[in-house]
Amino acid sequence: MSDFFKNVLLYPRFLAGIMLGVLLFVLKPLAPFMKNPVTAVALIGFFIGGFAFVTLTLRAMLGYPI
Template structure:
């Protein structure tokens, strides 16, 4: 039974390292775009747009909006 809980305790560490790895790979892929000011503004705008889309979608799905 101790091995079971030992294995279960490993999953949060795996989840954190997996998520961090995805963000680091994504950042390395996008980093060259920040050398040009025009593409940096475009990447920033796309990032803000994706965040806004997720925010408003989740807000509406969870019933937090007054509508």
């Protein structure tokens, strides 16, 4: 039974590795845009705006106050 719990405890580490790999895979093509200051500011603004949009949308859907 202890082997079962050892195996189950490996899943969060596996999930974190998968998420990190996907994040790096997505961000790698965007690295050349960070060399130009204008596109870097636009890219960072896009990510902040996207995060704010998702956050506000989820808060509205779940009924949380802003």
